[in-house]
Amino acid sequence: MTEWYCGVDFGTTNSSAAIFNGEQVRVLSLDSMNDNATSLPSLLYITREGESIVGRAAALAFIERNVDREILLREVDLGVDIEGYIGAEPDKSEAYNPALVDHEVTEAVRARATMEVNSPGRLFQSLKTLLRHRGFQGTDVFGQHYQIEELVSILLKRIKAGVDEAAGRPINKAVFGRPVQFSEWEDENAVAEQRLQRAARLAGFEEVTFFYEPVGACVEYAMQSNGSQRLMVVDIGGGTCDVCIMEFGGQGDVKKRLGDSKICSVAGVPVAGDAIDREITRIKLFPIFGSRCRYGPAQLRMPQYIYNQILDWQNLYKLNTEETIHWLLAAEVSSDDPPGLRALRCLIQRNYGYPIAREVEAAKKRLSFENETHIEFDREDIAIHELLERTEFAHIIEDNLEKMRGSILEAEKRAGVTPQDIDLVLTTGGTSLIPAIRNMLSDRYGEAHMHRRDTFTSVASGLSIVAQYT
Ligand SMILES: Nc1ncnc2c1ncn2[C@@H]1O[C@H](COP(=O)(O)OP(=O)(O)OP(=O)(O)O)[C@@H](O)[C@H]1O
Ligand SMILES: [Mg+2]
Structure with missing residues (x-):
């Protein structure tokens, strides 16, 4: 009977899994509804009746049932x-x-x-980010309490089913990835890992070992290449930027090479694609919804908590109270930007937060392949046609880019190396496709030393190889 080893990458935005038989890695198809079936969007929708829908279907269910509807x-x-x-x-x-x-x-x-x-269901996204929040232990969904571990385990159960099906029998042991830093605070890091461990157990993975996610990507590459080498992996996804420097032995089989390899350093920051999306929304979209307007005889500024709620679109419906809507109507007639406040009211009353967040993300992705694009959303009182150019975008992400650069320098410092000591820089994770990030890396390490690995599955592949030796 073939022995299968399993690697799971539970991501902030996408999750993937792979199995390894000692010779070949098989990346699993987890979501046939997704553009890329090997990536399972880390989305969960729980209906009023208690049904759980995961992956791309969760997003579709939310848009179909929750958006553009009367909220009571x-x-x-x-x-x-x-x-x-x-x-x-x-x-x-x-x-x-x-x-x-x-x-x-x-x-x-x-x-x-x-x-x-009268909500038909609730959508959860970026559950991985919630793992680190001590204050968030769980939530009531239509009268039933779910602990954070239980919510995560619903997604992991889908992954477990995919693994078992591909292996032809239950696989109860797995290597899970974890970011180098779930959080900037050490105690939150420990909490997040314990919770992920418990979620994995609830999903049926009885024996779970953790490895840093970038180590997975490093192993995946090293096992397909020859010669001893010093590699740096930069994995930037939805929630975290992770960096790892590893030295690999060049002789012998996989086991010997892994045995001869060592992790020189890891570093990371909880800043990635989600933070970039929030920054685009803040700078490009808030003004369209009247964030800079003045209202009333005293020419007051708009309260900023309303705009911060747009970033937390999952709770945007809470603003849809009679009191807030009446207040917005009154502000609108006395303001210097009535169309902006009308758009804001429409956004709240129609629950358009999620489709707009998706459009922002889509525009950001397009910008990795085009010099300019438009953020487009045109419905009822909302007319967004915002030009987004690469140069402006580079400016918008400057602070976040600096934090990512900081973790790269930290990894070098901890390993005691300079850029010249790195043989190859491997990039993975969706956010690593952003040209400004690639330029930052190639300026430091040289274009010839850059190498792109599979954006969404290299971590899980490498973890499945590591699983053979745990
Ligand atoms: N072409 C692209 N250009 C820019 N960003 C992109 C592109 N494709 C995907 N992204 C972004 O990459 C992120 C998802 O990447 P990925 O699937 O690697 O993350 P993850 O593994 O789920 O997250 P993490 O590893 O942080 O937990 C999202 O923020 C997405 O918007
Ligand atoms: Mg990832």
Whole structure:
């Protein structure tokens, strides 16, 4: 009977899995509805009836059922008194600092929550990012409580089913990837890994070992090439930028070469494609929704928490209360940008947050292959036709790029090497396709030393090879 070894890359945006029989790696097809079947979009949609839909189908279900629909909100009395802050809703702009809120102005108030009473389902994306948040232990979905591990395990069960089917029998042991840094805080890193481990167990992977994701990509390449070499992997996905420097032995079979290899350093930052999408939205789209306008006789600025809620589109519906909508209508007639505030109201009332976020991401991806593109979204009161050029985009991502560069320099420093000591720089992960990022790397290491690996599956492939020796 063939022995199969399994590698799983649970990604912020896409997940993949591979099995290895000691000679060949097989990358699994996990989502036939996706453009690329070997990538399973890490999306989960739970319906009011308790059905779970994962992958591309989850996105389609959300768009079909939740977008462009009447939302019915009800204020629910939670039945307890809490010490509440009374006064205006604090402005959660950059300047907002909870420590500066006047805590004297409190009294016992009745706890209430705004609930959507007719929602057909909830969509979860970037669950991997939630793993690190101690404060987020789980959530109620239509009256049923799901711990974060349970939500993640629903996606992992789909992967497990794909692995078992391909291997022809249950595979209960796997090597999972993990980012070098789930978070900038060490204790959050430990929490995230423990939660991922528990989620994997719930999905049926009884024995789980973790390896850094970029190590997977490094092994995948090294096992297909000859000679001893010092490799750097730069893996930039949806949630994290991971860097690894490894030295490989050049002689013998896979086992001997892996035995003779060593990880010189790893480094990483929790900054990648999602952060870039947020930055594009902030700079290019917020003004279209009136973020810079003034309203009322006192010419007040718009409260920034409304705009920050656009970035958190999964909770955008919470703004769709009678109170907020009436307030927006009043602001609109007294503002210097009525079309902007009308567009904002339409965005909230029609729940267009998700399709707009998808359009921003699509425009960003197009820009990796074109010099300019447009962010287009034209429905009802919203008319977005924003030109996005590469030069402006490079400016928008400057700060994030600098953080990624910082982790690359950190990896060099920890390994005690200079750019000349690196034989090859391997790039993987969707965000590594951005030309400004490729230029940053080729300026430092030279174009001849750059090598692109499969964007979405190289990590899982390498982890399956590593699995044979764990
Ligand atoms: N052509 C492209 N140009 C720019 N960005 C892209 C392109 N294709 C995909 N992306 C971005 O890459 C990210 C997804 O990449 P990937 O699937 O490698 O991430 P992941 O493995 O799920 O995340 P992570 O490894 O951070 O957990 C998304 O942010 C996506 O928008
Ligand atoms: Mg990844």
